[in-house]
Amino acid sequence: MLNETISTVSASEEVRSAATLDNFFNPKSVAIVGASATPRKLGTIVLENMALQGFKGEIFPVNPKLTHIGALQCYRKISDLPVIPDLSIILIPAESVVETLKEHAEKQIKNVIVISAGFKETGKEGERLQDQLLAVAKQNQIRIIGPNCLGIFDNASRIDTFFIPRSLIQRPDYGGVSLASQSGSFVGHLMDLASFEHLGISRVVNYGNRVDVDECDALYYFAEDPKTRVVGLYLEGITDGKKFLNAAAYCTSHKPVVVLKTGKHESIDHALTSHTGSIAGRYTFYKAAFKKSRMIEVTSEVEFVDTCKAILSLPRARGNRALIVGHAGGLGLTVADLCISEGLQVPEASGDFGQSLREGTLSYASVTNPIDLTASGTDDNAQFIFQRALVDSDFADIGIYLALWGLPQNSERIGDILSDVMKKSGKPIVVATLEGKKCVEKRFVFESKNIPVFFSLERAVRVAKHLTEVPSYS
Amino acid sequence: MLNETISTVSASEEVRSAATLDNFFNPKSVAIVGASATPRKLGTIVLENMALQGFKGEIFPVNPKLTHIGALQCYRKISDLPVIPDLSIILIPAESVVETLKEHAEKQIKNVIVISAGFKETGKEGERLQDQLLAVAKQNQIRIIGPNCLGIFDNASRIDTFFIPRSLIQRPDYGGVSLASQSGSFVGHLMDLASFEHLGISRVVNYGNRVDVDECDALYYFAEDPKTRVVGLYLEGITDGKKFLNAAAYCTSHKPVVVLKTGKHESIDHALTSHTGSIAGRYTFYKAAFKKSRMIEVTSEVEFVDTCKAILSLPRARGNRALIVGHAGGLGLTVADLCISEGLQVPEASGDFGQSLREGTLSYASVTNPIDLTASGTDDNAQFIFQRALVDSDFADIGIYLALWGLPQNSERIGDILSDVMKKSGKPIVVATLEGKKCVEKRFVFESKNIPVFFSLERAVRVAKHLTEVPSYS
Numbered sequence: 003m004l005n006e007t008i009s010t011v012s013a014s015e016e017v018r019s020a021a022t023l024d025n026f027f028n029p030k031s032v033a034i035v036g037a038s039a040t041p042r043k044l045g046t047i048v049l050e051n052m053a054l055q056g057f058k059g060e061i062f063p064v065n066p067k068l069t070h071i072g073a074l075q076c077y078r079k080i081s082d083l084p085v086i087p088d089l090s091i092i093l094i095p096a097e098s099v100v101e102t103l104k105e106h107a108e109k110q111i112k113n114v115i116v117i118s119a120g121f122k123e124t125g126k127e128g129e130r131l132q133d134q135l136l137a138v139a140k141q142n143q144i145r146i147i148g149p150n151c152l153g154i155f156d157n158a159s160r161i162d163t164f165f166i167p168r169s170l171i172q173r174p175d176y177g178g179v180s181l182a183s184q185s186g187s188f189v190g191h192l193m194d195l196a197s198f199e200h201l202g203i204s205r206v207v208n209y210g211n212r213v214d215v216d217e218c219d220a221l222y223y224f225a226e227d228p229k230t231r232v233v234g235l236y237l238e239g240i241t242d243g244k245k246f247l248n249a250a251a252y253c254t255s256h257k258p259v260v261v262l263k264t265g266k267h268e269s270i271d272h273a274l275t276s277h278t279g280s281i282a283g284r285y286t287f288y289k290a291a292f293k294k295s296r297m298i299e300v301t302s303e304v305e306f307v308d309t310c311k312a313i314l315s316l317p318r319a320r321g322n323r324a325l326i327v328g329h330a331g332g333l334g335l336t337v338a339d340l341c342i343s344e345g346l347q348v349p350e351a352s353g354d355f356g357q358s359l360r361e362g363t364l365s366y367a368s369v370t371n372p373i374d375l376t377a378s379g380t381d382d383n384a385q386f387i388f389q390r391a392l393v394d395s396d397f398a399d400i401g402i403y404l405a406l407w408g409l410p411q412n413s414e415r416i417g418d419i420l421s422d423v424m425k426k427s428g429k430p431i432v433v434a435t436l437e438g439k440k441c442v443e444k445r446f447v448f449e450s451k452n453i454p455v456f457f458s459l460e461r462a463v464r465v466a467k468h469l470t471e472v473p474s475y476s
Numbered sequence: 477m478l479n480e481t482i483s484t485v486s487a488s489e490e491v492r493s494a495a496t497l498d499n500f501f502n503p504k505s506v507a508i509v510g511a512s513a514t515p516r517k518l519g520t521i522v523l524e525n526m527a528l529q530g531f532k533g534e535i536f537p538v539n540p541k542l543t544h545i546g547a548l549q550c551y552r553k554i555s556d557l558p559v560i561p562d563l564s565i566i567l568i569p570a571e572s573v574v575e576t577l578k579e580h581a582e583k584q585i586k587n588v589i590v591i592s593a594g595f596k597e598t599g600k601e602g603e604r605l606q607d608q609l610l611a612v613a614k615q616n617q618i619r620i621i622g623p624n625c626l627g628i629f630d631n632a633s634r635i636d637t638f639f640i641p642r643s644l645i646q647r648p649d650y651g652g653v654s655l656a657s658q659s660g661s662f663v664g665h666l667m668d669l670a671s672f673e674h675l676g677i678s679r680v681v682n683y684g685n686r687v688d689v690d691e692c693d694a695l696y697y698f699a700e701d702p703k704t705r706v707v708g709l710y711l712e713g714i715t716d717g718k719k720f721l722n723a724a725a726y727c728t729s730h731k732p733v734v735v736l737k738t739g740k741h742e743s744i745d746h747a748l749t750s751h752t753g754s755i756a757g758r759y760t761f762y763k764a765a766f767k768k769s770r771m772i773e774v775t776s777e778v779e780f781v782d783t784c785k786a787i788l789s790l791p792r793a794r795g796n797r798a799l800i801v802g803h804a805g806g807l808g809l810t811v812a813d814l815c816i817s818e819g820l821q822v823p824e825a826s827g828d829f830g831q832s833l834r835e836g837t838l839s840y841a842s843v844t845n846p847i848d849l850t851a852s853g854t855d856d857n858a859q860f861i862f863q864r865a866l867v868d869s870d871f872a873d874i875g876i877y878l879a880l881w882g883l884p885q886n887s888e889r890i891g892d893i894l895s896d897v898m899k900k901s902g903k904p905i906v907v908a909t910l911e912g913k914k915c916v917e918k919r920f921v922f923e924s925k926n927i928p929v930f931f932s933l934e935r936a937v938r939v940a941k942h943l944t945e946v947p948s949y950s
Contacts, residue, residue, distance in 0.1 A: 185806025332659025
């Protein structure tokens with residue numbers, strides 16, 4: 003184990019507790035309280051999304067006014083259900099939720115997602131309702147996600163309780179990244195972005211007011227979850243620093259965790275308080291906590307997606323020395339500047355080693371690093387440099403390849419070349435490119451080899467930096 | 477005049493000197509020495525690109541081995557030309573360039589672009605050739621762009637001497653931004669990016685080894701050029717600090733200049749030296765020079781394009797207080813964090829003013845700034861906030877609108893609303909969005925009103941910051 007303070011933490015209780023979340027993520031049967039057939043109602047959209055997501059278990063719509071929704075039988079109330087569903091999703095107005103939850107308790111339902119808004123986030127009366135909700139849950143050992151949340155989107159178990167139509171927010175494909183988010187709007191739009199960016203997603207949970215299930219539960223659950231290979235966490239504020247630190251350390255001792263914290267600056271605390279009723283607190287504490295638990299901190303939604311994607315597909319970097327290879331002097335220098343600004347090293351290829359790089363490049367190529375193969379350089383030149391500097395020697399820990407397609411002699415072989423070097427060296431190569439027509443067309447050259455492509459030099463360099471922050475799990 | 481040290485600088489000589497550049501940018505007749513009909517030869521590509529660019533003047537191909545290229549008569553040598561062309565483009569091997577230049581001198585040709593490589597950038601022998609080239613030019617008052625350059629791409633006069641086929645590097649549409657770049661690869665690929673990003677370009681010049689015409693000439697010329705409204709400058713190193721500072725100050729006293737400097741870090745000086753034979757020098761000098769001359773410094777190719785685009789279309793910000801408006805709490809907070817990190821203020825809407833914002837928003841909206849209209853908020857709510865905080869009051873200097881299309885009640889009216897507020901207030905509104913399918917589809921809503929859209933929160937925030945750095949020209 004990488005972090006010694008982690009392995010000595012006994013987390014058995016928390017892990018057991020997190021196991022009670024399994025019915026949220028892997029239910030065999032789901033009740034939908036407030037299911038509807040009226041266009042644009044939340045209960046209609048969620049029912050539709052469950053179908054579109056391809057949920058294979060049983061669905062029990064609950065609505066006193068309907069006997070059927072489509073082919074599904076509809077139930078008047080929870081007590082009428084023929085079985086005890088593994089999970090119930092509540093979509094009815096806030097003032098009826100507590101009463102409904104009591105019926106859930108009688109039916110012995112143990113996992114409930116309360117999508118409904120109108121609780122603590124709306125003021126005193128809502129806070130009272132939320133307290134009652136929590137009391138009923140505690141008394142009956144019911145685990146609750148929400149209220150005021152989107153719930154769960156799951157590509158493994160095919161759950162989708164997000165009440166946003168797919169025409170407005172696309173759903174991402176299946177993959178190894180699981181996300182936990184306090185903010186619904188953040189994670190909702192992030193799914194759209196993940197879909198656009200081809201980031202493979204396993205499970206997503208948004209707990210909104212998080213009366214019960216919170217980021218700590220998610221971290222323990224994802225730590226143990228075989229479907230999850232990388233965890234992404236969006237955080238506004240936490241309530242128990244020690245609990246968070248333990249959960250974070252436990253999760254990062256199993257798999258990499260990427261974190262985006264907002265509300266960093268005290269001058270906007272006012273906005274955070276009114277947003278989800280939590281206090282951001284001193285950012286310095288969070289920063290220290292992320293560092294101590296070896297979470298990988300990012301600062302924007304794009305960097306969040308990019309970093310998750312890179313960690314999912316590329317090996318970690320064992321050091322921070324970058325080799326930059328391309329066919330363009332000025333852009334290579336820009337990459338070098340960005341690397342140094344981000345704390346990476348750009349070592350000079352000097353002496354005998356530097357001379358040896360001339361053997362497989364054009365006489366007028368610049369081979370001191372950044373390497374400019376020149377506009378006449380070939381894929382063979384690139385292969386030679388990567389092989390010599392990453393495989394045959396330990397000149398650098400990470401490669402950055404500047405993929406520009408404005409040159410006739412560049413071929414699609416480069417995908418295989420980079421893939422092969424990564425296999426042989428165990429070192430990552432980050433592909434940086436520009437958002438031009440040809441470069442976008444050619445992204446498949448790399449993506450078909452499972453090598454992500456970053457459409458800005460800065461995005462690529464940030465990713466390279468974060469790859470140096472990934473813990474070792476060997 | 478904004479910068480008092482500028483208006484007292486007598487720049488008449490430099491401006492007169494820059495006027496001799498006019499035949500580069502506005503020639504009526506062009507000789508192409510080394511024009512060819514052989515596929516993929518540079519002389520073929522440049523001739524083709526001049527035609528594709530729609531040059532309306534006369535073209536005189538020069539090649540001793542051909543009598544015609546297509547419908548054009550081809551001349552054996554420069555002395556055979558029936559007129560004195562305004563501009564000559566030389567594409568023949570380096571070792572023959574000096575001899576050819578002497579023929580140009582005899583023919584009284586005063587403006588020559590030497591595309592050919594093989595000069596100082598290749599070593600001692602090349603340096604000797606370059607010195608000879610310069611001597612002939614000086615002796616005969618010939619202005620030279622190059623050698624080892626792409627030359628000029630011009631959407632106003634329809635010149636394109638770039639030897640990269642359009643199938644590999646797209647050409648941008650016409651617009652008010654002119655670019656000067658030491659690096660050919662940088663500016664070549666930037667044209668591709670500008671095309672993809674719909675950045676309107678007027679003139680582009682790449683001077684490579686800059687034996688004569690350099691960034692200072694370009695700055696004086698663009699300062700006086702009526703087609704140029706914003707100048708973008710890519711810089712590696714300069715040779716004369718005082719000369720540069722004067723040119724920069726002169727140009728920024730006429731129009732905004734965006735600058736990207738590479739080779740910032742001494743640890744990569746080795747790469748810069750071998751790249752274009754210049755020394756980057758201390759970055760602190762450059763940083764001070766940019767600040768003193770009120771150039772707007774950016775750090776990446778994407779920020780370069782974004783900033784040019786924003787300055788071209790949006791009013792400058794007269795202060796650094798940002799109003800953030802959107803329908804998403806978490807993403808609004810992310811924007812606020814990024815703003816503060818970039819040195820913008822996010823003032824709290826408190827007291828009576830804060831209360832007054834409640835009049836036109838939903839009861840559960842968060843109106844302290846960042847403003848979260850909530851997922852149920854409407855375009856009317858957004859209009860109300862912008863009107864009150866930017867037009868009716870001076871709460872902020874700049875607006876950032878978070879355009880997310882995952883909400884059914886958001887309409888295309890928002891384009892008109894933002895446009896109207898900007899007209900009334902004279903303040904800029906920067907549109908931030910995510911790269912999701914719907915958001916990309918809807919970019920036209922803003923772009924049809926000449927409002928640029930930035931597909932990442934960080935890109936939008938950086939642009940907002942740079943709008944506060946634009947000098948006043950009123």
